Amino acid sequence: MRFACAAVAALMTCTALPALAETPNRAQLAASVKGSHDANLKRLQDWIANPTIAAEKTNVDGGAEYMRKRLLDAGFQQARVVKTDGVPGVFATLDAGAPTTLGIYFMYDVKQYDPKEWSSPPLEGRLVDRAEGKAIVGRGAVNQKGPETAFLAALHAFKDTGRKLPVNIVLVAEGEEEIASPHFRQIVSDPEAAAALKKTIGVIIPGAGQESNGATSIDLGAKGVIEVQLISSGEHWGRGPAKDVHSSLKANLDSPAWRLVKALNTLVAEDGQTPAIDGWFDNVKPLTARQKELIAAGVKNSSETDIMKQLGIKHWYKDEDFLTASYRLASQPTVNIEGLVSGYTGPGGKTVLPGRAEAKMDFRLVPDMTREEAEAKLKAHLAKRGFGDIVVNVSGGYSPTETDENSVLVKSQIASLKKAKVDYSLNPRLAGSWPGVTFTGPPLKRPAVGFGLGTGGGAHAPDEWYLIDSKNPKVAGLDESAMFYVDYLYELAEAAKR
Known part of the structure; x- marks a missing residue:
């Protein structure tokens, strides 16, 4: 997945929202997530050890079948491989008998890697100590298998406790995101998948974009x-x-x-x-006044020094100031x-x-x-x-993708972040890309955003990592990210009724 730093975002002020939904018997679900920590970590390590690399035609059929089995294991009643003219995808449904249905986008492929450039084997999924806490290192750790494992861990908690989800789930996964999704529309156009996606309130792609201060973003668009x-x-x-x-x-x-x-x-x-x-x-199309407002607020609440250090740079293009460079990142x-x-x-x-x-x-x-x-x-x-x-x-x-910040999907996410006491941002447009336009464009025309807690780094680079156990109480590890998705599903179910 092609994501850029979260600097181009806006810390939102507190606005009046309806009463927040409560997760019934939350302690039971939290205990299940905590008790399954080692199992969820092992699932992530096994997934990292099973890479699909579309550019090299590596493990394209095996990766799709592995994805299918993972979804069935997490509680989906049906999951099947969808053939395309390239790498196959997967379509799955979890029917909880709920009035609201949420769409989920997964990718199961990863970028190429050179083991000589890594400090630990890229397919081992080794746990290492970082300043942030205990992290897993491996190709695909943060892009996107870590965040996706967190979401599946939430579903495992429902399954293991015998609880029904408060919403139904329709999931589509592809194995070609890292080569710009040349056949993804064929997966979404599968008659059964298309019919199921039409019933969704919107689509999310799980993310892990928390900064060191704990703030995260809801990504409304992408290039x-x-x-x-x-x-x-x-x-x-x-x-x-x-x-x-x-x-x-x-x-x-x-x-x-x-x-x-x-x-x-x-x-x-x-x-x-x-x-x-x-x-x-x-x-x-130039940035709107609202988009500039969001970007300016985000710049005000971000650390230019930290971002430059992370990127290994000393100057923005033309030595522009941080705000101008951030406008350019989103608009150009x-x-x-x-x-x-x-x-x-x-x-x-x-x-x-x-x-x-x-x-x-x-x-x-x-x-x-x-x-x-x-x-x-x-x-x-x-x-x-x-x-x-x-x-x-x-x-x-x-093509690019955009979602209205006033959609029920986004409002429910804002409510969840407020409930979790997480500073949040609305990011008008990622500098990176994902095929969200497949959902926001015709014929589906559904909102589609990136969303989630957790953190990691090194996507497309050596020593890619995803945080498992966090030292910072403001930043989520694997268990906290999973429970956040549990809470979010209840919040979405309630928001859809309003």
Whole structure:
């Protein structure tokens, strides 16, 4: 999942809300969660040890089946694998006979990893001591298996105590989020899944975004994304070598690698930052006054120093102040180079003229841009400048997503955070991405937000971690996160009646 830091958020003032729902016989459920701590931790460790990596086609069928079994084990009456043209997904339902139904989005895939870069094996799920407390380290720990395990731990508590949930659950899970969800819509469009999702009051993706002061956020929106591979080659260009040749021949041969560099240079302005693709900003909607208000309040209540330290940076773009940089983070579309590959990259030198060069890129999109528009404009831009021979492979992507803060889904979440005495924020738009538009867009048009307690870090990076036992009473560990979801389900059930 593509999330950014929680700085772009707003600490909300206390507003008048209806009486908060009470969790009946809460002590029984809490005792069950506490008593199942080791079992839930083991479930998370086993899940980390079972990675699905869509980009490498690793464990795509086994991961889906594992996800299906985990859902059945947590109390879903039915869960089945949904085939797609790519990696399969999972659709599951838990019918509690309740009048309200909640949608849940899971991903079961993870990013690639290089064990040499990790301080402990990335699939071991080792418990380590951190300043925050006891944490589990492993690929997928915080993105997203830790938060998802916390939600499933809440369901296990209901199952183990023989209690019915106060709401019904419809869950859809995919194994391609980390390659921009190219086939997720096929899962949601499955006739049975589509019919079930239409009955939901909205959809949540479990999160773990608490800061060191305990504050968390409700993520109302997220940028869209397309993931792209640009390839320059002598074969497609018709100039330069079709394969690597001796570099001395550069004197009288064209270079596919330099051609790619020249093409890439047209995609951004001289600052190397501002997108320069023709028409890229045509449909960009400026931040509203309300969104700016939320961002400004969030900046006021966040630590710029802590965030810069976490990111390992000393300056924002153009040395902008924190508020301006935060506005930019939420409002600007981006053109990013993930990686460049061409020729020889091993030790020492190797005098070759490469016949092929490749750029891995992602393009973040803001309302009212669309995935289809972005792809078309990128291709047209390159062709107009004579780079029509460069292959443009769009491997996945989706448009931005937004949810109204006045929806029942969000109001129930605000009520739950108030009840838990957790400082909360409304984050207008994540700088990262998730396919929430699949729910907020047609035909479903349901609110969809990121939400939850807990914390972690290192998503997509070495030593990814998720907090299990917290030293800070303001920050939730695994058990506290699970109980928060228990309480939330009761709050949602009550809010839907009002």
